[in-house]
Amino acid sequence: MEVLVLFKINNLYLIHLYFIGQFILLGLFYKTLLGNNPLQKKIVVISMYSGLLVLAVQYLFEPELFFKFNLLEIILTSLLVVFFALLYLYNMLLNNKRYYYITVGLIIYLLASTVLFLVGNLTIDLSNDFKLITWNLNAFFVLVNQLFILYEWNVSFRTNKAI
Template identity: 35%
Template sequence: MSIQIIIVYIGYILLALNTVLFLRNYRLELTPIKIFTLYLIGSLVLQLYSSYLSNHRINNLFLSHYFFIGKFILLSLFFREILKKIILKKIISVVIIIVLVALCVYYIVDTTSYDKFNIFEIVVTSIPLIIFCFLFFIQKIEGSGSRFIFIVSGMFLYFLCSLLLFTAGNIKGSTKMLIWITNALLYILYQILIFVEWYKHFRKKPALT
């Protein structure tokens, strides 16, 4: 088994662990954590199904659309809950609508895109989330407690790297492999930070408002 495969499976194991941990007290937690837990569940299901299809040499590219769009919707709703300013909540709602309409139009115009890896989809669903992370950091600088800082920090690092990876389709050889390994390692870091968030803020009792 190659080092790349080992790294990928470590990420899967950590994702499964985090999903179980957040599910344990799902009913007791605040809305942001409930939304984030749904994101973890969806990610785990899609990762496992994608791995199954890949092991059976079945095309799994179509699953990327469900992953990126589902991630965008759920995490946008997550940020709409944790960002305090009303204007930012309204902006996020508008962004969700604009992105979904843009994707619908794109797929209506180019119906063959469903069976391909869609760079446009990756960019329009990833950039808003990166911006939301940045807005959250600004909110933290202004002072609003420490909840969610580990989760959002992991998102910011991982989504930036993923955007680079998935838009670098023309890169070949060792450089592309290095980007893939870096992305997989950052995914592990992302999952570790999610675990730290759970351990520090949600393992004993529901978070306070």
């Protein structure tokens, strides 16, 4: 993306790879975690196919959205992943707390970044300082998410070996 910016080439279309890739990977992640409940797995799979179908139809009829923030894509992919995470969090009430902190971090990050990306189209005509604030806020929430992942790793996977 940085190379495209250096050559003054629009790189906004790459954000679609990010959102759709995140949606597919996290959807599959939560589908795997919901392995004990076939109904919930089916809900995740149907939601994923439905979401991808809606986006494919939208891009078919509005291909110019490849070069803009696609608000439907942002809302649909992020909120479906939040729904999957909340479904898994609900299941954790009775079961073990595996991937609890990752799930909480994802929910916080996705809700916050969804709002910030929705503001993306609105900030195009605003000052660079204001745009920088929104992207710095997004970077902060990425950091918060990474800290939740690090804490999960520390709690779940780190071996405490005495030297």
